Amino acid sequence: MDLLFLGTSAATPTRTRNVSALALLEPRGKGWFLLDCGEATQHRVMQAGLSLHELQAIFITHVHGDHCYGLPGLLASAGLQGRTRPLTLVAPAGVEAWMDATQQMSQLSLPYPLQWLPTESLGCWSSEHWLVDVTELSHRVRSFAYGFTEARPESRLDQARLLADGIARGPVWGQLKKGIDAAYEGRTLRSRDYLIFPHPPRRVVVAGDNDRPELLAAACRNAQVLVHEATFSLERPVETRFGHSAAGQVAAFADSIGLPNLVLTHFSSRFQDNPERSPGIADLRAEALQHYRGGLWLAEDLARFRLDRTGSLCRVLPAPARDPRP
Amino acid sequence: MDLLFLGTSAATPTRTRNVSALALLEPRGKGWFLLDCGEATQHRVMQAGLSLHELQAIFITHVHGDHCYGLPGLLASAGLQGRTRPLTLVAPAGVEAWMDATQQMSQLSLPYPLQWLPTESLGCWSSEHWLVDVTELSHRVRSFAYGFTEARPESRLDQARLLADGIARGPVWGQLKKGIDAAYEGRTLRSRDYLIFPHPPRRVVVAGDNDRPELLAAACRNAQVLVHEATFSLERPVETRFGHSAAGQVAAFADSIGLPNLVLTHFSSRFQDNPERSPGIADLRAEALQHYRGGLWLAEDLARFRLDRTGSLCRVLPAPARDPRP
Structure with a gap:
């Protein structure tokens, strides 16, 4: 399973990072899942060379705009490209009704059916290759993590x-x-x-916005990878984090449960990519490294990671040339 | 007055063109207007170096998504950037209610007031420097053109x-x-x-989607510039243009009324920028030139044009290096 980051900035796009979206895909297969869909996710999908025909399901972690405002445009473009296969959308309460209102306002009719499933009562959902479960988190609105477990791990x-x-x-x-x-x-x-089974089934947990990483202890028990927001650093007092986590806080949690790999994302735009400017993404990395002994990664837009059959995570391709246009 | 194109593709973004948006701005002043707001317009605004603090008003030509899906994200980002000045939004019926529904769904509260004005009953609206009027067009939904006339032309x-x-x-x-x-x-x-008054007042007409350019005859009478969609070419039969115009059709209209300058935009994604591929933007240009003897321009994303005090239109800056990421 590959993790291809389509947006890694919190709240608002920057010159190098778009708002939240993450593709989970098979290294060789064509089908893929989309986790969150901030504005201009369809632009990143195009840049990444992913096909909207092969998108199997969309999972929305919570209703904040930087995680779902890209849905109408992405769904419309899939229609214009001739998609006819039904599309599953797993989303918290409110998103389906909003999408209905959006279609009605803009007179958008789609040539394929949307199959909506409410996150709150999803229980366990399965595709051909993956079992998906849900964990509720702590944020200003109801927010969720999705866990993806390999349905049929390698065997002989x-x-x-x-x-x-x-x-x-x-x-x-x-x-x-x-x-x-x-x-x-x-x-x-x-x-x-x-x-x-030479290896345990692969498992990836992708969390939405959350100020209590410890809520993921059970979900992460057999996971090789957790993708979690690190909007702020520990220098920011907890009472002004607006329902978000600090890099060191997530790292300490991951360390406490012996998690093999942690990928941080959803950085506040005040943390800059330029290593000569402060505060920077480099500061978040340094903070996390002080609290975590596992494999640590700080996501970038269009960075791609591979979780291989043995449960190892590695970066598979260099990021494309840094480019200011999300 | 400068015209800065933020999106010039019809319906769906391409690697070189985003969906519809156009900034009208004073060459030296900071205030500006936004005409239409397709998805990822806020990204182009950032790339163009425009400030959301200085945005005076937004005008939406019609309710199709490629002209308004960028509103929620742009308004949210203006709030995150600390805007407190009221913002005027002129939009057809349905957009205000949809924006309300969007704010409610995503729990978005803005730190500045939105002042909505319905396009259908706008009559004439004025800012400090410009008088704005409305002309109804012909499209699959109600669609409008906005005319901008200089309120106080140069005088001695x-x-x-x-x-x-x-x-x-x-x-x-x-x-x-x-x-x-x-x-x-x-x-x-x-x-x-x-x-x-050494020169007549400057006047620019910006049209929404429209399959009957002749509806703009009165609006263009004293205009130096018309910005109009040219989604297709004349090769496409009129009955399959879905409420849109062909480049040659708009050009013939502009010629018939002696319009000084015509800027075509909103090109179907099938017309490619690469001059070696067909059909291309170059084909649309050639078609328009066969029917029009005035100043013809085919818009590109981030291209900037200046209408000077004498009523002449020229391109003021080279387009930034061609870049695939809208």
Whole structure:
């Protein structure tokens, strides 16, 4: 699974960072998920070379504009590009009604159906490859994290056990390998009893705006990666963080649970990319490093990370040339 | 008055052009008007170096999303930047209610008042320097053109007439020069009787989407510049233009009324900037030139034109280096 950041600035775009959006995609497959959709997300989607035809679902973490004002334009452009496949949208209360009002105001009719699911009662949702769960966070409005767990992690057949159980090599082996339970000589063979999983299933948690990272302790238990906002630094008093977290606060939480990889994003525009200016993104990195011993990453727009089958996270491509136009 | 194009693509952004927005501004002053506000207009505003503090009014031509989906984000960013001055918004029916719904959904409160005026009943509106009028056009939804006429064109005192009328040099001359009627020895002197205007007032007409350019004949009578969409070329049959105009059609209209300058914009994304690809913007230019003998311009994002006091239009700055990111 790849994480491709489409927007990493809080509240308002800067010359180098757009407002929130993140694509989760298979390295080779075409299908992808979109997490949040701030204004001009469709522009970043175009720059990243992603196809709106292949977008499988959109997940909105909360109703603030920098996380959803890009929905109308992105959905309209998908229609203009001829999309006909239904699109799933998982969003907190209010977003669907607003999108309806937007379509009515602007007389926008889409050539594909929208399938809305309320975040608050999502429970567990699954696509072909991923199981998605929800954790509620703490912010000025209801805000949520989405957890993505690999539905069918890499596996191989336990041939020794198959032979020991008297199951002859044949089509039934292929069925079990595919994860399908099989009937065999009056017995039902459970696929998972005959598969060996060299690695635990991959799991990524993507959090919305949140001032209490510890609410993610359970959600992060088997996760290799947490993507979390770090809007401010610890220098800002907690009572003036407006429901947001500081880099060091998130880092300390991640360290306390032994999280392997932490990706910080959603930086206040006061933190500048230019390493010669202060306060800068470099200051947030330094603060987080003081509290966290795992793999730390500070997201940039169009930066792409890969979580491979072994659960390792790495940056896969250099970011495109720095460019002032989000 | 300068015209600074912030978006010149129809319906959907391309790698070189954003959706509709146009800034009208004084060459030296800070105040400016925004005509239409497609998604990511605030990004272009930032790139153009315009200040949201100095934005005086927004005029929306019609309710289609590529002309107004950028409003929520732009208004929110103006608030985050600390704007407190009221902002006038002139928009067709539906936009104000949608903006209300958007603010409610996203819990957006602005630190400055919005003063909404309905386009349909605007009549004539005036700012310090400009008088604004409205013309209804023909499109799939109600669509409008805004005409901007210089309120106080350049002038000088008619000293010969002042002296002939026995008005002695003194403070009253200064008052008349400023355009203010003055009391003098029991008479009321009308300023305009003692001013000489070397040039007619400047007038620019900016049209929304429209398939009948001839509706602008009266509005363009004393205009030096018309900004009009040219979504398609004449090769596309009129019945499949979806309420839009072809470049040659607008050009023929402009020629028929002897319009001095025509700026075409709002090009379908099928017309490419690369002169080696067809169909291209160059084809639209060639088509328009076949029908129009005045000054023809095809807008580009961030291109800036100046209408000087004499009524001449020229491009004032080279466009910034071509850049794929709207």
